[in-house]
Amino acid sequence: MNALILMMALLVLSYLGSFLVGGRAIRGVGLPSGIEWVVLGVILGPELLGVVGGSLFGAVEPVVVAALGWLALVVGLDYGRVGGRTVAAGRFLIGIAWALFTGGGAFAAVYFALPYIFTDLSIADRLLLSGAIGLASCETTRHVVRWAAERHRAEGPLTNVLADISDTQDVVPFVGVAVLFATRPSSGSNIHIPLLGWLGMTLALGAVMGLATTVLLGRDFRLRESWGVLLGTSLLAIGISARLELPILSVLFVMGVAIAATSRHGDEIRAMVEPTERAVLLPALLLVGVRINPHLGPRLGALIALVIATRVTAKYIAGRVLGATVEDARRAGPRLGFAMISSGALSMAIGLTFAMRFPGRIGDSVLATTATLALFGELVGPASLTAVLRNAGEITEAPVSVSPAGLASHAPRAPHPSWSDAPDDYGHHDSSSHEESP
Numbered sequence: 346m347n348a349l350i351l352m353m354a355l356l357v358l359s360y361l362g363s364f365l366v367g368g369r370a371i372r373g374v375g376l377p378s379g380i381e382w383v384v385l386g387v388i389l390g391p392e393l394l395g396v397v398g399g400s401l402f403g404a405v406e407p408v409v410v411a412a413l414g415w416l417a418l419v420v421g422l423d424y425g426r427v428g429g430r431t432v433a434a435g436r437f438l439i440g441i442a443w444a445l446f447t448g449g450g451a452f453a454a455v456y457f458a459l460p461y462i463f464t465d466l467s468i469a470d471r472l473l474l475s476g477a478i479g480l481a482s483c484e485t486t487r488h489v490v491r492w493a494a495e496r497h498r499a500e501g502p503l504t505n506v507l508a509d510i511s512d513t514q515d516v517v518p519f520v521g522v523a524v525l526f527a528t529r530p531s532s533g534s535n536i537h538i539p540l541l542g543w544l545g546m547t548l549a550l551g552a553v554m555g556l557a558t559t560v561l562l563g564r565d566f567r568l569r570e571s572w573g574v575l576l577g578t579s580l581l582a583i584g585i586s587a588r589l590e591l592p593i594l595s596v597l598f599v600m601g602v603a604i605a606a607t608s609r610h611g612d613e614i615r616a617m618v619e620p621t622e623r624a625v626l627l628p629a630l631l632l633v634g635v636r637i638n639p640h641l642g643p644r645l646g647a648l649i650a651l652v653i654a655t656r657v658t659a660k661y662i663a664g665r666v667l668g669a670t671v672e673d674a675r676r677a678g679p680r681l682g683f684a685m686i687s688s689g690a691l692s693m694a695i696g697l698t699f700a701m702r703f704p705g706r707i708g709d710s711v712l713a714t715t716a717t718l719a720l721f722g723e724l725v726g727p728a729s730l731t732a733v734l735r736n737a738g739e740i741t742e743a744p745v746s747v748s749p750a751g752l753a754s755h756a757p758r759a760p761h762p763s764w765s766d767a768p769d770d771y772g773h774h775d776s777s778s779h780e781e782s783p
Contacts (some may be wrong), residue, residue: 348733350484352642355404355654355741357400362759368471368675370770378636379627379630379690379719380410380716380719380723381628381638382630382631382634383630383631383633383634383693383716383719383720384634384635385631385634386630386631386633386634386635386636387633387634387637388634389631389635390634390635390637397635401711405632407699409629409746410583410587410593410630410701410703411433411580411699412625412628412629413593413627413629413697413698414579414582414583414586414593414596414597415579415597415692416622416626416629416690416691416694417593417594417595417596417597417601417622417694417743418579418597418618418758419618419619419622419625420515420519420598420691421519421597421599421600421601421602421603421605422601422602422604422605422606422611422614422615422618422619423512423605423615424513424515424516424598424602424605424621424713425437425513425599425602425605426514426603426605426615427505427509427510427512427514428508428510430729432512433509433685436509436510436513437513438507439510439513439667440510440511440512440513440514440637440740441513441514441517441669442510442512442572443514443663443667443685444483444484444514444516444517445483445517446480446484446659446663446719447483447656447659447660447663448480448482448483448521449479449483449605450482450604450656450658450659451475451478451479451482451483451652451655451659452475452477452478452479452561453475453746454651454652454655455470455474455478455479455648455652455655456471456475458648459471459474459648460674462647462651463644463706469528469685470530473525473528473529473703473725474707474710474711475525476521476525477650477695477696477699477707477711478652478710478711478714478715479521480517480518480521480522480525480695481666481688481693481695481696481711481715481718482655482656482688482692483514483517483518483521483654483669483712484514484515484518484688484689484691484692484719485510485514485685485687485688486511486687486689486691487508487509487511487512487515487689489511489687489691489726489727489730490507490508490511490730491502491508491639492727493727493730493731493734494508497731497734497740498740498741499734499740500735501734501738501739502673502739503673503674503676503677503733503734503739503771504734504739505673506667506671506673506674507685508682508729510600510667510685511685512749515596515691516682517693518691518692519557519593519594519595519599521543522591522592522594522695522698523548523591523593523595524540524544525592525755526547526590526592526595526702527540527541527542527543527544527547529703530590531544533642540577541737546589546591547584547586547592547595547596547599548595548599550582550585550586550591550593550596550599551582551596551597551599551600551602551603552599552600552603554578554579554581554582554596554600555599555600555601555602555603555604556580556603556604556607557578558574558575558578558600558603558604558608559603559607559608560572561578561608562574562608562614563692564574564609566610566613568617568620571610571613571614571617572617573704574637575614575617575618578600579597579600582596582597582600583597587728590702592698592702593698594694594695594698603736620749626690629690629694629697630690630693632697633693633696633697633715635711636683636697636700636712636717637712638709638712638713638769642729645710645713645714648710648714649714649718650712651720652714653717653718653721656684656686657683657725659682659684659685660682660683661679661682661683662682663682663685664677664680664681664682664683664684664685665679665681665682667681668681674737676736676737676738677733677734677736677737678732678733678736680729680732680733681733683725683726683729684729684730684733684734685721685722685726685730686721686725686726686729687719687725687726687727687730688715688718688719688721688722689719689722692718692719693712693713693715693717693719694766695711695715696711696712696713696714696715697712699711699712700712
């Protein structure tokens with residue numbers, strides 16, 4: 346397969362991703378994390394069938410970079426909002442604390458275990474590898490609660506609490522990636538800039554590009570003009586970040602947050618871009634699988650086992666603390682922490698970012714670990730979440746059934762107020778009332 350055929354295949358996959366989940370008629374299609382597409386990438390990759398060779402990944406790497414930046418922008422635009430409502434300040438603190446506790450536990454465990462796993466790593470490389478794995482470990486995919494709400498008709502205060510926590514955790518890995526990249530600044534710079542300088546440059550670039558986008562969008566919202574502005578400014582931000590070797594994920598996330606905070610057209614912009622998330626996500630996840638290198642041997646297996654054990658322990662402790670301190674979570678039961686163990690596209694985007702920025706043992710270890718965490722999360726998370734919500738009395742109906750044609754069916758039911766205007770389980774809004782995208 347050459348690069349042109351691969352690009353055409355990715356475009357077809359992007360179209361299928363948008364088509365399969367682009368409407369509100371289809372429910373419960375696919376896994377919350379999208380790990381099935383990573384597995385498909387591994388099968389098609391150079392280690393198994395060899396349909397997509399490792400050299401082809403380099404040919405499409407600019408497209409991968411743009412896709413990761415766009416995903417970060419979409420997350421930033423929607424950050425702090427669940428189902429059309431703004432998350433309360435207390436929930437922000439809980440979500441951030443949960444992410445810091447989980448990620449910090451993984452960081453500490455990996456850092457102190459690395460001298461026994463990879464004996465020749467320097468202190469700087471230990472910090473980089475353990476920090477990257479810690480950041481990838483602190484996320485709970487925000488799609489898992491939406492999946493439960495759509496497939497199992499979950500609704501109630503605990504559902505809202507878990508949705509808010511999973512949404513507000515995202516700021517920790519995005520800012521953490523900026524900090525880690527600041528410890529390894531651009532190799533082409535002839536000017537000495539301290540760590541805080543690189544970090545400030547990353548955050549400032551995202552904020553400035555977000556404000557510039559708001560100004561260019563103007564007072565009146567016009568769909569086609571808005572698409573041009575948003576695509577143009579985001580690509581400019583991606584290009585500047587790539588040239589300066591700044592973390593594109595962090596820059597575009599801050600850019601999205603700045604647009605949402607300053608533009609009077611925030612709701613329209615979110616409704617405009619959210620249907621594109623799945624279309625961009627599926628090709629990116631496929632390429633994650635292609636990029637995974639399993640040849641680090643038993644040492645990589647030991648590292649992954651340690652990270653999984655640490656993540657399970659940290660989630661369990663955080664769940665018990667949440668159940669003891671938050672009234673809405675007291676009926677959840679002891680599996681509350683396991684209900685939040687599903688990771689997703691953000692973790693794998695972090696892994697792919699480090700694999701491209703730090704190729705070799707560090708990048709490959711981070712990417713393989715994040716993909717395995719997502720796979721493990723699918724085995725434990727959705728089932729635990731369903732059990733927890735049943736314990737709380739927030740799932741009272743049978744799950745949504747999917748017909749052989751792929752169309753979900755369930756008895757009509759009035760939507761919960763918190764989810765009535767929400768995007769579906771893959772971030773889509775009902776676009777029937779909006780002007781068709783160009």
